[in-house]
Amino acid sequence: MKVRTRIAPSPTGAPHIGTAYIALFNYAFAKHHGGQFILRIEDTDQVRSSRESEQAIFDALQWVGLRWDEGPDKGGPHGPYRQSERTAIYQEHSRKLVANGAAYPCFCTAERLATLRREQAAVKDGIQGYDGRCAALSAEETSRRIQAGEAHVIRLRVPPEGECVLQDGLRGEVRIPWNKVDHQVLLKADGFPTYHLANVVDDHLMEITHVMRGEEWISSLPKHVLLYKAFGWTPPEFFHLPLLRNPDKSKLSKRKNPVSILYYRRAGILPEALINYLGLLAYSFEDGREHFTLDDLAATFDIKRISLGGPIFDIQKLQAFNGRHLRAMPSDELFNRFKDWGLNEQAWLKILPLAQPRLNQLSDLVPLAAYLFADRPAYDPPALLAGGIEGERLVQLLRIAQWEIEKTAGWTLDAIKQIFGQIAEKENLKLKQLLPPFFVAIAGAPVSLPVFDSMLILGRDMTLRRMQYALEALDAQGFALKKDKLKEFEKTYRARYVGGE
RNA sequence: GCCCCCUUCGUCUAUCGGUCAGGACGCCAGGUUCUCAUCCUGGUAAGGUGGGUUCGACUCCCGCAGGGGGCGCCA
Numbered sequence: 179m180k181v182r183t184r185i186a187p188s189p190t191g192a193p194h195i196g197t198a199y200i201a202l203f204n205y206a207f208a209k210h211h212g213g214q215f216i217l218r219i220e221d222t223d224q225v226r227s228s229r230e231s232e233q234a235i236f237d238a239l240q241w242v243g244l245r246w247d248e249g250p251d252k253g254g255p256h257g258p259y260r261q262s263e264r265t266a267i268y269q270e271h272s273r274k275l276v277a278n279g280a281a282y283p284c285f286c287t288a289e290r291l292a293t294l295r296r297e298q299a300a301v302k303d304g305i306q307g308y309d310g311r312c313a314a315l316s317a318e319e320t321s322r323r324i325q326a327g328e329a330h331v332i333r334l335r336v337p338p339e340g341e342c343v344l345q346d347g348l349r350g351e352v353r354i355p356w357n358k359v360d361h362q363v364l365l366k367a368d369g370f371p372t373y374h375l376a377n378v379v380d381d382h383l384m385e386i387t388h389v390m391r392g393e394e395w396i397s398s399l400p401k402h403v404l405l406y407k408a409f410g411w412t413p414p415e416f417f418h419l420p421l422l423r424n425p426d427k428s429k430l431s432k433r434k435n436p437v438s439i440l441y442y443r444r445a446g447i448l449p450e451a452l453i454n455y456l457g458l459l460a461y462s463f464e465d466g467r468e469h470f471t472l473d474d475l476a477a478t479f480d481i482k483r484i485s486l487g488g489p490i491f492d493i494q495k496l497q498a499f500n501g502r503h504l505r506a507m508p509s510d511e512l513f514n515r516f517k518d519w520g521l522n523e524q525a526w527l528k529i530l531p532l533a534q535p536r537l538n539q540l541s542d543l544v545p546l547a548a549y550l551f552a553d554r555p556a557y558d559p560p561a562l563l564a565g566g567i568e569g570e571r572l573v574q575l576l577r578i579a580q581w582e583i584e585k586t587a588g589w590t591l592d593a594i595k596q597i598f599g600q601i602a603e604k605e606n607l608k609l610k611q612l613l614p615p616f617f618v619a620i621a622g623a624p625v626s627l628p629v630f631d632s633m634l635i636l637g638r639d640m641t642l643r644r645m646q647y648a649l650e651a652l653d654a655q656g657f658a659l660k661k662d663k664l665k666e667f668e669k670t671y672r673a674r675y676v677g678g679e
Numbered sequence: 680g681c682c683c684c685c686u687u688c689g690u691c692u693a694u695c696g697g698u699c700a701g702g703a704c705g706c707c708a709g710g711u712u713c714u715c716a717u718c719c720u721g722g723u724a725a726g727g728u729g730g731g732u733u734c735g736a737c738u739c740c741c742g743c744a745g746g747g748g749g750c751g752c753c754a
Contacts, residue, residue, distance in 0.1 A: 186754090187754090188753080188754050220754065222753090222754080226753070242701065252699095295751085298680095299680080305681080306680090306682090333694095346684095351684095353683090354682070355682075356681065358750080358751070362751095363752050364752095365752085366752040368752075369738065372752070373753075373754050374754095377754090392748090393684065394748055395749090395754095396749080397682070398750095413723080417682085420747090421747075421748070423746095423747080428747075429748070433684075458691060458703080459691065461692090461694065462692055466702065468691095468702075469703095485691095485692070486684080486685060487691095487692090487747095488684095488685075488746085488747060489691060491691095491692085492691065492704070494704065495703080498705085499703095499704085
């Protein structure tokens with residue numbers, strides 16, 4: 179049997195470091211067994227998915243050197259590799275499930291479900307999940323309502339009792355009572371599949387033999403094996419890998435850590451160092467070596483050597499490994515790395531028009547532009563407040579800027595101008611009043627090259643990171659929004675910015 | 680609240696019942712270096728807890744505790 183593994187990211191937001199981490203093990207396993215590694219884009223969430231983000235995933239995975247054998251950009255015998263282009267396949271499979279009784283149409287509205295959830299939450303010790311109302315509908319009523327054009331989803335029929343016995347390649351047997359498994363929606367009212375249906379159908383059709391994915395999926399494994407069974411398919415082997423964590427041990431999140439692969443690239447992390455570090459998390463070589471390449475990992479990979487405690491993503495150690503790689507390089511190679519990284523003619527040609535009006539001597543240029551090549555610009559935290567905006571207010575403004583920056587479709591000068599123009603307007607500030615702290619956050623000083631152009635040059639991920647650095651600097655001075663206040667504020671923000679644009 | 684998973688230095692990990700519990704990052708100290716960094720040497724620091732099983736448990740089993748994940752027409 180030919181080994182086939184896959185990485186199946188969702189193109190929402192920045193390409194996640196966790197994607198590279200899971201992809202790494204899938205890649206290593208496939209290559210170790212002379213098999214194939216497939217990239218599939220899971221863009222069934224029409225609202226959150228974007229082509230821009232998909233492209234960023236391609237770039238990020240390519241950058242770290244995880245080459246896929248089949249994927250949306252290069253095709254293959256089992257395409258299309260983008261789930262949004264496979265809806266007919268899912269619908270057809272969904273029909274099969276309804277026909278053989280493994281699934282059923284459900285007409286319950288979002289409101290009823292919300293009420294149901296609220297009621298269930300109120301009952302202590304109560305059961306959770308769909309109550310199965312539509313599962314009991316007669317065939318006549320069901321078809322009559324469908325004929326009438328009533329909106330409906332397709333739900334998975336789950337055994338009412340008993341236990342689902344699962345096999346996880348790392349943990350062995352896992353048992354989950356069926357009555358704890360929800361009647362999962364498989365096909366949404368818009369005709370798009372949910373993760374569960376699309377994932378199972380695709381993994382089978384794409385002949386995936388080994389599924390290595392995040393541990394967060396283990397509790398939906400019963401649904402997945404049930405689906406394989408309902409289709410009459412042999413399930414692949416499953417391996418649930420431990421999740422990357424923040425220093426506080428929660429699941430790695432962008433609120434607490436930079437998670438964009440592109441940020442690390444911009445910050446000057448070498449792809450081979452990132453791979454080396456990621457491979458060190460949850461995995462160890464039998465011979466104890468700690469410095470290795472992707473090829474080394476693939477050559478010796480043994481999935482049984484994955485350890486199960488969720489590793490904390492430690493940026494400091496990543497930097498230490500990066501430094502070792504960097505220092506070991508011959509100068510000429512290092513020089514080439516700098517050029518690839520962005521210290522090149524192209525970059526200077528972008529910077530020069532901004533710097534030229536400010537030059538008196540040639541020697542002025544590099545100091546003026548230094549912050550564009552830094553990770554964290556150096557400044558005294560109080561400098562952020564010099565513009566006159568009070569600390570807590572500034573925290574709010576930085577947050578708003580982050581949310582708006584994440585939300586915006588393209589990263590262009592116009593988009594950036596619009597973001598800050600809008601913030602100034604909605605917050606009742608002149609741009610001139612709003613911007614000083616942003617100059618400091620981005621450039622490290624209240625005067626610098628134009629800040630919007632700087633953001634454009636730095637890129638979205640690095641811009642976001644500098645907002646985060648500024649928030650940290652403010653936090654150190656006692657200005658921060660605590661968890662609940664932040665949530666509250668985010669609601670206010672949504673109402674003002676997202677609702678009424 | 681319910682279900683599932685996990686548990687060795689601060690952090691990443693090694694250990695296939697018998698080890699002075701090893702390595703790496705961090706930190707500390709010393710050496711090299713015009714300074715700093717690098718590099719080298721040394722040090723610091725760990726088996727959550729209570730029961731079993733066993734001649735012997737970090738290692739196997741059970742309870743508890745702690746941590747994490749899941750409980751969406753998100754993935």
